[in-house]
Amino acid sequence: MRYKWWGLAFVLPAVGFFAAFNLFPMLFGLYLSFTDYDLLNPPIWVGLDNFFNLWDDRLFRQALGNTLVFVAGATLPVWVLSLLAALVFDQAFRARDWLKAAFFLPVLPPIAVIAVLWRVLLHPNGVITSLTGGWWGITEIRWLADTALAPFSMIAVHDWAMIPFFMMIWLAGLAAIPPEFREAAAIDGAGPVRSFWHVDLPQLRSTAVLVAALSSIGAFQTFALQYVLPNDAGGPANSTMVLALLVLKYGFQYFRMGDAAAISVVMFGMILCVTLGQLWFNRRA
């Protein structure tokens, strides 16, 4: 019994910290989502009005659509390309470790730094335009100022920065597969593709779910890229406005804290559904 109390005493600081800085803000945020609160006056209870109003909110609908496009672009290609990169770096070849380290470099700087760097590279008359448009004699491409191009520029920069990170997770998964499995497959006459499909991929199931879950959660929460990279945050014409950015705008620029909290709750629900779905899929598989 005494031992039990000591145990509780030891975990209390961590639990207290979690309760004060995670649990309480979450619950308070949930409470705020049922209020109208302009930060300058006390919140007023409005029930579910904020949630109902969201569906009539043009800006919310646009941000939701943009977020879903970004999630698709930041999840599926990342999943496939990071796996391909891992398969390449899982092979033995000269200077592999050096190349792997170089490939991993984009993961190291904070995303805001990456955004600033790419803002320079994606100047309409900049390096990327010269590299891509030069073939067709185009000297100006509005990567960040065109409503059609800007969302894809966000996805491209995000994927460039995140693929190496997820590659490392795949590599860890590949390293955990006992070599005897591949050897047995090879003895049975399986080629590299067949061996990957029937031996490696089933063994990588948990890793696959982890990569899908982490990349989709991160993509749903994307903020810094859309805040820093375009000429104006979320622009042009809100084509890169995502839900997390809308939370900031509604809460601290429009002083509509209740609406901002309601969007956060919706985001939480979406991320929860996607994660539970992926876990269910993993168990079923």
Added chain:
Amino acid sequence: MPIAKLARLVAATGVALWAGLASAQPVTVKMWMHEHPPRIAIDKAIIAEFEKANPDIKIQYDVISVADYSTKLITAFAAGSGPDLFNNTSTLVTQYFNARILAPVDYAAMGLVDEGALLAKYQGSGFDGIRFQGKLYGVPSELSNWACFANNALWQEAGLDPKKDWPKTWEALPGIAEKLTRRDANGVPVRRGFDFNWAIPGAFWYVPNTMLHQLGANMIDEAAYKATLDTPAGRQVFQYFQDWTGKLRLGGPQYTDSRTDFLAGKLAAECSFGVWGVPQMEAAKISWSVLPVPKFAGGVSDNGMDEYAFYMMVNARSPSPVQKAAWKFARFYTDHAGELFAGAGLFVPRAEVTDSAAFKANPAAPFFVAELKRAKFSPRVVGYAQVLDAILRGRDKVVQGEKVDAVVPVMNEEVNTIMNRERARAATLVK
């Protein structure tokens, strides 16, 4: 002496002692200012001088970065720890007024007889942005408007003289801008002749409003509290921006912001510097000319760019003695207008400034004073940030090539929706 009497005497002495102690406590005024590096040393010197003259008042001075200023201010008010005295720009004051954060000017605490005495110090101008329902709620610490500047060297290179060739109308501007523009083989501008400031969101509050004022219109009718963008004048202005970026390819939001390029000697002319921009141009070794803002042919007003101001305001939720001390300091601070202009370029139309050597040494200063006399304040609305975003969305759509006739009515409706919602919210939330 009966015990009851003795007890009353002890209690009275105690109360008197505490009261005496309390009155001896200095009043602390928490003051927040947005960051303007050249002003900080001057602020500190003024505070030291004030505290020396008023030992019963302490000024707790905090400087907050411009990017974080409004957010920190609002969250501080939300947490009940807002400043007693603070400054902010005229576009944002309506939010605070509506939330009853602003205390009306206390003329007695400022050592003034009445409003007339205050206005007289400022030659009557600068107060339209802080007057609500007939009362003043702040004192200007900076009054500013923009004008156009030309890079003389780039104009000469194109065989032009800004003094003679600067266009009088917006309609004539593209022709001159084209002569100054350098393009590559594909027609892409590699050096712009003139461009608007697309990078500063507030620029698209001032510039379209200025143009609309010239046409006898406005983006928002502040008195009627409704958007007036969907008018022939409104469509004309947004069509101008569409032609500028699309048909004429003279500039647009995809390029480096106009101030940066002008100071780098890569833009021949632009219209988003105030009088405070002159030292920056001198530092960049740019030979400049200051020029009036063009007008629309057939316009009804010859106003230049809309004016804006920074005001010193007092928190109505602070205790009364603190409010009085804050107003006293605000008077003391703004009486140092001459030093604030000389050291930090902050202009207010006061004799201390206009009679100063620094003012007379700045060749652009008289020009700006003349422009200010014809300038108007842009409309003030409660949900300024939301309304501005709606206008920027409309601007972006127009620049992307969507039809002006389709975009402007949507923008107008959106602005009206925001304004109506925010007014209704304000009525519900403020008790």
